[in-house]
Amino acid sequence: QGQLTESGGGLVQGGGSVRLSCAASGYMFSSYNMGWFRQAPGKEREFVAAISWSGGTTYYADSVKGRFTISRDNAKNTMYLQMNNLKPEDTAVYYCAADSQNGSYYYYEEEYDYWGQGTQVTVSS
Numbered sequence: 001q002g003q004l005t006e007s008g009g010g011l012v013q014g015g016g017s018v019r020l021s022c023a024a025s026g027y028m029f030s031s032y033n034m035g036w037f038r039q040a041p042g043k044e045r046e047f048v049a050a051i052s053w054s055g056g057t058t059y060y061a062d063s064v065k066g067r068f069t070i071s072r073d074n075a076k077n078t079m080y081l082q083m084n085n086l087k088p089e090d091t092a093v094y095y096c097a098a099d100s101q102n103g104s105y106y107y108y109e110e111e112y113d114y115w116g117q118g119t120q121v122t123v124s125s
Contacts, residue, residue, distance in 0.1 A: 003114075004116035006021065006094065006118060006119040011124065012086055012122070017086065020036070020081040020083070020096075022116060029077045032102065033052050033103075034051050034096065035049065035112060038095065040091060040092040048061055048094070050106035051071065058070050061107075067085045068082065088124070092121060096115075098114040
């Protein structure tokens, strides 16, 4: 059974940067598309970014485009989310996810069948 573990969250000032990591174990991580989602208090979980199994294709929500960068290192079984120029509205629990079927609907959480436990990112104003 596959397992995903996020790390790197914390408290950061507005305009600052944070890098999240998602370590995968127990399955063929390098062959799965991956994604990041987030859930703010009182809101539904939303798509943030996705990356193809090879790392060659990336997708971003409009709200983070130009500020966040998704990447992966298949040799280390790890995916990353570099978040720059953070804003208070980026405050949320961030989740990484894996899609074993490599489907096309990368922005739908239903596409993903493995999820991490989440890591909190809090951006102060």
